Amino acid sequence: MAEERELVKRILTGDSRAFTEFVLQYQRLVSHIVFRMVANEADREDLCQDVFLGLYRNLAGFRFQSKMSTWVARVTYFRCLNYLEKKKTPLFEDICGEDQTIADVAGNGELPDEFAVSQDIAGRLREEIDKLPVHYRTVLTLYHLDEMSYQEITKITDLPKGTVKSYLFRARRLLKQRLEAQYGAEGLS
């Protein structure tokens, strides 16, 4: 926290190198959220830039009442929502087969002994994540990639804790079902 305060102080006095440090520190988090929420590759980097410009402009108003990462993620999340609304992107796409059980999808019930994440599966996983509704993708990213707690995700998205949990659980169940449908019967090692 003390380091963050020092960095913010330096940025506010016009130290541009301090701002570069700030960007380097948070660009991973910002890109995770932007890339997950925005499908259009051409707009992603511009949006990341926009987010940082917004953060820069509002930095003087940040009172350290939350973690800096929570604030950065929150600004990013709402900037992306705003973008999606402007592009009229549906936030809750219809999910087909959500209520299928593992057995339905896996067919004969023969499950592979190993389920290692090969390059192939990693690519496939990414494709499947992209098919999920935007809120599912977002909570998955915040929880797994950025290792945020439910409480932090709630602060970032304004979604109730129960909703965050149900999105997360449904998203994982869907991913597991879809990957099983793809690889299950072949028994990948």
Added chain:
Amino acid sequence: MMQHLTDDQMQDYLEGNPSDNQAEIIVHLASCRECRMAVVQYQTLFQGLKNDTGFELSPGFAVSVTRRVAPEAPKSSPVPEYLLIGAAVAAAACAIYFLVDLSSIFDLFKGGFARRTALENAVTSTVTGVLDLLNIKSNMLLLSGGALLTLGILDGVVKSLKRGRLYFFA
């Protein structure tokens, strides 16, 4: 023996969320291969989600954002330009007033109108009144003009330093 674990139970188990029947779950997992396999699959999925890649921004991203927020030449100087121009004009006016003797012009002005009407009289007295006032305040004017001029020069120096070159000594 309890029923197979639900998906939610498996995920709670992997997230480490406390459950009322934690002991039962563990006992069941030890004895049920099907549930054990499903948990392993979830575990692999967790791993895959944690190690997801493909979020790379262009290499110079941080630098290019910084350039956008802090352009090399600052847009606004600490002293507005019109103030600097005003200071220069004021300083020049003061200098002229002090260096050139204007009394002869005033005398000419006064002498040229031997027969003045009351209105002319009033106008002339007002003009001389203003000039008297100017004379009293002229030292103040000169001082403030000089101060503004100094500010202007200092601003120039700071600007040059910010650009990394001191033009005055270049």
